[in-house]
Amino acid sequence: MRQPAWTACAIAAWAAISSSAQADEGTFPNRPVRIVVPYSAGGTADVLPRILGEKLSAAWGQPVIIDNRPGAGGNIGADIVAKAAPDGYTLLATPPAPLAINQYLYKSLPFDPERFAPVTVLARVPNVLAVKTGLPVKSAQEFIDYARKNRGQVTVATQGNGTTSHLTGALVAAQAGLEFVFVPYKGTAPALADLMGGQVDAFFDNISSTFRQHESGKVRILAVTGAQRSPLLPKTPTLAESGLPGFDVSTWFGVVAPAGTPPEVVGKLNAAIVEALKMPDVRQKFIEQGAEVAGDTPARMAEFMRAERAKWKKAIDTAEVTIN
Numbered sequence: 001m002r003q004p005a006w007t008a009c010a011i012a013a014w015a016a017i018s019s020s021a022q023a024d025e026g027t028f029p030n031r032p033v034r035i036v037v038p039y040s041a042g043g044t045a046d047v048l049p050r051i052l053g054e055k056l057s058a059a060w061g062q063p064v065i066i067d068n069r070p071g072a073g074g075n076i077g078a079d080i081v082a083k084a085a086p087d088g089y090t091l092l093a094t095p096p097a098p099l100a101i102n103q104y105l106y107k108s109l110p111f112d113p114e115r116f117a118p119v120t121v122l123a124r125v126p127n128v129l130a131v132k133t134g135l136p137v138k139s140a141q142e143f144i145d146y147a148r149k150n151r152g153q154v155t156v157a158t159q160g161n162g163t164t165s166h167l168t169g170a171l172v173a174a175q176a177g178l179e180f181v182f183v184p185y186k187g188t189a190p191a192l193a194d195l196m197g198g199q200v201d202a203f204f205d206n207i208s209s210t211f212r213q214h215e216s217g218k219v220r221i222l223a224v225t226g227a228q229r230s231p232l233l234p235k236t237p238t239l240a241e242s243g244l245p246g247f248d249v250s251t252w253f254g255v256v257a258p259a260g261t262p263p264e265v266v267g268k269l270n271a272a273i274v275e276a277l278k279m280p281d282v283r284q285k286f287i288e289q290g291a292e293v294a295g296d297t298p299a300r301m302a303e304f305m306r307a308e309r310a311k312w313k314k315a316i317d318t319a320e321v322t323i324n
Contacts, residue, residue, distance in 0.1 A: 028088060028268055032063040035091045035255075038077025038098060040070045043188075044208050044289050048122055048253050049093040051285050055276035073162070073323070074098035075109060082111035086260035088269055092116065093255050096164065100308040104316045105162045105323045114309075116256035118301035119269050122277065123291035124250040126226030127168050129239065130210045130219045131202045132195055140223035140242035143202070147178045156180040157191035157203040162321045165191070167312060168204040168225055168249045170319035175244050182319075195219055206251060207232060207290035226250040232290050249311070252294070254301060266298055 035053060039045040046068060053064035069077035078098035084090035092098075099113050129140055137143045147154045158166035161184050173180050183200050185191035188209050195203045196218045203210070207224065211232055214221040223239045224230050227248040239247040255273060257266060276282055277295040286293050296304065 028265055029060050029062050031089065032065055033060070033089050033091065034065045034067050035093050036067045036069055036077045036081050038069055038071075038074035038092070038094050041068050044125060044206060044251075044291065045093075045095050045253060047289055048286065048291060049255075051282060052093075052122065052273065052276055055279060055282060056272055059272055059276065073102055073105070075102055075106070075111075078113070079110045081256070081258055082116065084258050086117070086258040086262075088257060088261055088265035091119065091255055091257055091269070093122070093253065095251050095253050096308055096312065099254065099256065100305055101162070101164070101167070101312045101316070103309075104313045105321060107322070112259075115259040117259060117261040117266050118298045118305065119255040119257055119266055120273050120298065121294040121296045121301050121304060122253045122255060122273070123286055123294050124226065124252045125289070125291045126207055126224040126230055126250045127165065127204045128207045128210055128214075128221045128225065128230075128233075128236075129172075129202065129223045130195060130205055130214065130221045132198045132200065133217065133220055134198055135201055135220075137222070140237065140239055143222055144176050144178065144243055147176070147180070152179045152181065154178075154180055154202065155200045156182050157195055157200040158182050158184050159188050159191055159205075160184050160186060162316070162323055164249075164251050165204045165206075166321070167315040167319060169202075170321075171249060171315045172204070172225075172239065172244065172247070174315075174318045175247060192219070211290060226292075228292075230290060231287050231292070252304075252308070253291070254305070270298055 035049050037046050037049055050066050053066055057064040069080055074094055074097040078092055081090055081092040103109060103113050137146050156169045169180055191203055194200050207230055213219045221236055223237055223242050225239055274295040277293050283293050
């Protein structure tokens with residue numbers, strides 16, 4: 001039986017669409033890729049994806065667009081990616097808050113942080129214990145001893161309630177048996193300004209923003225909070241070396257895709273990003289930000305995030321922090 005003309009046209013059109021879809025899958029990416037950063041431009045969370053984006057654009061021959069969508073502790077940008085098409089063309093590059101912290105801080109989220117498809121951890125950035133220059137301590141151990149003797153009197157600045165700086169301080173207090181007076185600020189800049197001015201005693205800050213003030217003598221960094229010493233401060237010990245065995249808290253930056261992104265697309269994204277992270281100039285630029293290059297597999301990132309969620313939940317429960 002002869003098919004109607006419209007049927008033949010429909011079959012031909014479907015064949016063309018199917019062929020195009022197969023070509024699209026085989027040549028991913030063949031159009032611009034958007035990386036959503038759920039924080040404002042200028043900080044480490046924004047700088048690292050931009051460094052990466054330049055390399056990915058060159059490798060793919062496609063524009064890689066960094067789209068800053070700040071607000072609600074990273075939740076706004078994360079929600080945009082969670083609701084995007086799961087095709088690999090919209091990604092989220094973020095520090096831990098929307099993936100491993102906010103679910104324990106907020107009563108409800110518009111997305112499920114555990115349903116993203118992990119791609120890779122880009123880097124880890126340790127926080128540091130920084131103190132005002134007038135505090136009568138020269139080491140992290142002396143700071144811990146001082147805080148024990150002055151229980152409930154040592155003021156510790158934070159970037160805001162529930163931020164990694166706040167939760168890092170809460171974990172230190174819990175492990176060392178200390179009691180800090182946390183002073184919340186609206187971000188790093190005002191907290192660091194008051195630390196330099198001597199209005200607060202200490203600040204568990206990101207190394208990249210505190211390093212220059214330490215070098216100029218405006219604050220004093222006593223220890224890093226990660227498992228290893230930082231290349232920026234090779235002579236500065238870790239907290240684990242300073243009386244808090246096993247202490248390991250770092251801010252990290254990872255890339256995830258919407259749930260349902262095909263494994264083969266996730267694999268291509270992972271391979272391209274890991275290759276970029278191996279480049280010497282990328283590594284150097286990351287080091288200048290105080291960042292230690294990672295480059296995990298999707299499976300290892302998933303395992304890492306499970307451990308991070310448990311760690312931060314403990315810190316939040318200890319600090320009794322909630323955000324409506």
